[in-house]
Amino acid sequence: MKVVDEIEELKRMNHALKESNRVLKEELERKNTLINHLPCTISWINSDLEYLSINKELEDLLDIHNTVFESQKVGFLKAEGNPFYEFIHNFFEKDLEFDQTEYTTTISGEQKYNLVMAQKYKNSKEAVVIGFDITEKKMLANQILHDERLRSIAELSTGIIHEIKNPLSVIKGSADILQMQFADENFNRAPEFLEKINKMSDRILTIIDGLKNLARDNRNDIKEPTLLSKILEESTLIVKNRVNTYGVDFNILNSLDDDIEIKCIEGQMIQILVNLIGNACEAVSELEHKWVNLTIQEDEKNYIIRVTDSGNGIDDNTLEKIFNPFFTTKPKGIGTGMGLGICKELAQEHGGSLNYELHNNHTSFVFHLPK
Numbered sequence: 001m002k003v004v005d006e007i008e009e010l011k012r013m014n015h016a017l018k019e020s021n022r023v024l025k026e027e028l029e030r031k032n033t034l035i036n037h038l039p040c041t042i043s044w045i046n047s048d049l050e051y052l053s054i055n056k057e058l059e060d061l062l063d064i065h066n067t068v069f070e071s072q073k074v075g076f077l078k079a080e081g082n083p084f085y086e087f088i089h090n091f092f093e094k095d096l097e098f099d100q101t102e103y104t105t106t107i108s109g110e111q112k113y114n115l116v117m118a119q120k121y122k123n124s125k126e127a128v129v130i131g132f133d134i135t136e137k138k139m140l141a142n143q144i145l146h147d148e149r150l151r152s153i154a155e156l157s158t159g160i161i162h163e164i165k166n167p168l169s170v171i172k173g174s175a176d177i178l179q180m181q182f183a184d185e186n187f188n189r190a191p192e193f194l195e196k197i198n199k200m201s202d203r204i205l206t207i208i209d210g211l212k213n214l215a216r217d218n219r220n221d222i223k224e225p226t227l228l229s230k231i232l233e234e235s236t237l238i239v240k241n242r243v244n245t246y247g248v249d250f251n252i253l254n255s256l257d258d259d260i261e262i263k264c265i266e267g268q269m270i271q272i273l274v275n276l277i278g279n280a281c282e283a284v285s286e287l288e289h290k291w292v293n294l295t296i297q298e299d300e301k302n303y304i305i306r307v308t309d310s311g312n313g314i315d316d317n318t319l320e321k322i323f324n325p326f327f328t329t330k331p332k333g334i335g336t337g338m339g340l341g342i343c344k345e346l347a348q349e350h351g352g353s354l355n356y357e358l359h360n361n362h363t364s365f366v367f368h369l370p371k
Contacts, residue, residue: 167200
C-alpha cells in the first residue's frame with residue numbers, strides 16, 4: 001500500500017511539474033512575443049562584450065539572424081569609430097549600474113538618431129541594452145528650434161529696422177553734405193563725412209550679418225572658429241533696440257582679447273545671447289533700477305559668458321520649471337516658453353552648459369563654453 005501511495009504521489013508531482021513547465025513555457029512565449037514586437041532594439045551582452053541574444057527588431061534592422069550574433073563580440077561588424085561599441089565598452093569599464101547616450105549612425109545612406117540605455121544585472125556581469133530610433137523626435141526638435149529662431153526674429157524685426165534706419169540717416173545726411181561741398185568745390189570736410197559713411201555702412205553690415213546668422217537654418221552646420229568679439233557685436237546690435245525700449249542700462253564687461261576665437265556654430269551662439277539678454281531686459285522692465293550686465297571671462301578650461309540683471313533671483317517654484325519646454329512666465333500668447341530650454345540644449349551641443357545662478361544676490365545665467 002505504501003508503494004502504491006508513493007507511486008500516486010510521484011504521478012501527482014510529475015503532473016504538477018508538467019503543468020508548471022507548461023505555464024512557464026507560455027509565460028516565456030508571451031515575454032518573447034512582447035520583446036520581439038517592441039518598437040526598440042534589445043540586446044543582452046556580457047562583460048566580455050559578447051552578445052548573448054538580440055530581439056527581432058535588431059535582427060530586422062541589421063538583417064542578421066540572432067544565431068549569428070550569439071557569442072560574437074560587440075563591434076564584430078565594425079568597431080573603429082562605432083559609437084555603440086565605445087558606449088558599451090566604457091559602460092562595463094565604469095562603476096555604473098545604468099547609463100545612456102545619444103548618437104547618430106548612417107543606415108542604408110540615411111542618417112539616424114539613436115538613444116541607447118544599458119542596465120547591468122547578475123552582479124554587473126551582464127547587461128540588457130535597449131535602443132530607440134529618435135530620428136523623428138530629433139527632426140521635430142530641430143524644426144521647433146528653427147521656428148523659435150524665426151519667432152525671435154519677428155519679435156526683434158522692428159528694433160532691427162530702427163537700428164538700420166539710424167545709420168542710414170547718417171549716411172544720407174553725409175552724402176547730401178558731400179554733394180553740396182562738391183558743388184561748391186569745398187572739400188575740407190570730405191574725409192570726415194566719408195569716414196562717417198564708412199562707419200555707418202560697417203554698422204549696417206554687422207547688423208545684417210548678425211540677423212542672417214540668426215535666421216539661417218544652421219541645423220546641419222559644422223562648428224568653425226569664430227571671433228568671440230564678432231558674436232558679441234552682432235548679438236548686442238540685434239538686441240539694442242529692445243534694451244532701449246525697456247530703458248535698461250546695458251553694460252558689456254569683456255576681459256578677453258578681441259582676437260579670441262571659439263569653435264562654434266555662430267548663429268546658435270547669437271541665439272543664446274539674444275535670448276538671454278532679451279529675457280533679462282524684460283524681467284527688469286518694471287523694476288526701479290534696471291540694468292543688465294554681459295560679462296565675459298575665462299578660466300583654464302572654459303570661456304565664461306554671464307548675463308546678470310538687477311532682479312533679486314528666481315523663486316524656487318519657477319526655477320524648477322524654467323528650462324522645461326513650453327514653460328513661460330509671460331502672459332498667454334506672448335512667447336512659446338521654448339527659449340531657455342533650446343538655449344540650454346544648444347549650449348550642451350557645444351560641449352558646454354547653461355545654468356541659473358544667484359550672483360551677488362542678483363539673477364544670473366552663466367554659459368560655460370569649453371576652450
